[in-house]
Amino acid sequence: MSGSPSADVFDLGAEHEQVVFANDPATGLKAIIAIHSTALGPALGGTRFFPYASTADAVRDVLDLSRGMSYKAALAGLDLGGGKAVIIGDPAELKTEALLRAYGRFVQSLNGRYYTACDVGTFSPDMDDIARECSFVTGRTTAHGGAGDSSVLTAYGVFQGMRAAAAFAWGTESLAGRTVGVAGVGKVGRHLVRHLVEDGADVVVTDVYAPSVDRLRDELPSVRVAASTEELVAGALDVYAPCAMGGALSDEVVDVLSARIVCGAANNQLAHPGVEKALEDRGILYAPDYCVNAGGLIQVADELEGFSFERAHQRATGIFDTARTVFELAAADGVPPATAADRLAERRMRDVGRLRGVWLPR
Structure with a gap:
């Protein structure tokens, strides 16, 4: 199982330490x-199993x-770096033990x-199957000593971030009486x-997968349903919560x-630099x-300690x-919160970086 990136991949991943391709025809x-x-x-970082339209799309993602x-690990105060994996294909068709x-x-x-x-x-x-061949899962x-579904604390962390935003914007931590639009009600939403x-x-709420909406309505009948994401974002909202794929803020x-x-x-x-x-x-x-979505990372990282x-x-x-710290720093520096969060994460990676370079197994 091996492969080699093209010169274009080197250009795209210029700030990355390592990009590795795997191919197992069997x-x-x-x-x-x-x-x-x-x-x-x-x-x-997680493994995403998704039917990308092209290898180039998978590389960019x-x-x-x-x-x-x-940046997520740094801002969450974890002694971890950042990585991610993608498996190209439709999991409903290709996923096997x-x-x-x-x-x-x-x-x-x-x-x-x-x-x-x-x-x-x-x-x-799936992680249990991967772990039959791998120690780093x-x-x-x-049942196998793990943290289970990390979407539980991902959602909890987003809720905490939303409370902090409400406190900063309206002076109250509660979302009571506010209209919140949630796009994507799968695992986390x-x-x-x-x-x-x-x-x-x-x-x-809205979701392209109707059974997810139906299940949610059965559990929580008070939830209203928008016909589409377009209808949702154009409606009267106090808070918008994108919980599906990336690029939602165009x-x-x-x-x-x-x-x-x-x-x-x-x-x-x-969707692109400048949207913030x-x-x-x-x-x-x-x-x-x-x-705000670091709760899942915090949850699975805790497995490393038992x-x-x-x-x-x-x-x-x-x-x-x-x-709250991000919002306060953004206001003090006169920059968008995304810029303030980047600065905090980069400062920790720079100042607390264990080896000031790549981490190698001992």
Whole structure:
């Protein structure tokens, strides 16, 4: 299982330490692992199983996601670097035990520079299969001593970030009486909606996968449903929570958005550099995604110490204070929150970086 990146990949991943390709024809495995930074420790990030339209799309996604993981780990105060993996293909058609075990052997070959976990298209039982061939796996099922579904604390952390944003914008931590639009009610969005309903918010949701919406409505009948994401973002909202795929905050969305706050679980929400300034110009408070969605990373990272849900939950509660610090720094420096969050993360990677360079297994 091997491959080599092209010169274009070197250009795209110029700030990354390592980008590795895997190809196993026997199982249909085509995977890419990107290690962005190990300045704070070994890289940790989920494996996304997704039917990318092209290899180039997969490369761009894994590079963006791995970079975000470095910043997420740094801002969360973890001694971990940032990495990410993608498996190219439709998991409903390609995912097998053999493929996952082949992928596990590939991760093992990196000798601990990269720890994997769940992401879009992969689940805790998949991590158990990967772990049959690999020592560097987190997010396993509780039956195998793991943390289980990391979406639980991802959603909890986003809720804490949203409370911090509400306190900064309106002077109250509660979302009671506020209208919150949630785009994407899969693994994370579903848990987030429950927190919001329990806090007294009026919640409107949408998802391209109708069964996810139907299941949520059965569990929480008070939730309203928008016909599409376009209808949702154009409606009257106090908070918009993108919880599906990246790139949700485009120029077109920002132009029609009525929400005072954007705070969601999706990674890489800004469609392009400059969107954060457009949000600020419209008076919309943006909670940087990698700041508020770090709860899942905190949860699976806790496995490395012998998992304690109570300890991980307490650490994820700290996302409230981290988000508040980001908003306060942004206001003091006169910059968008995304810029303030980047500065805080970069400062920690620079000042606390374990080796001032790459991390190598001992």
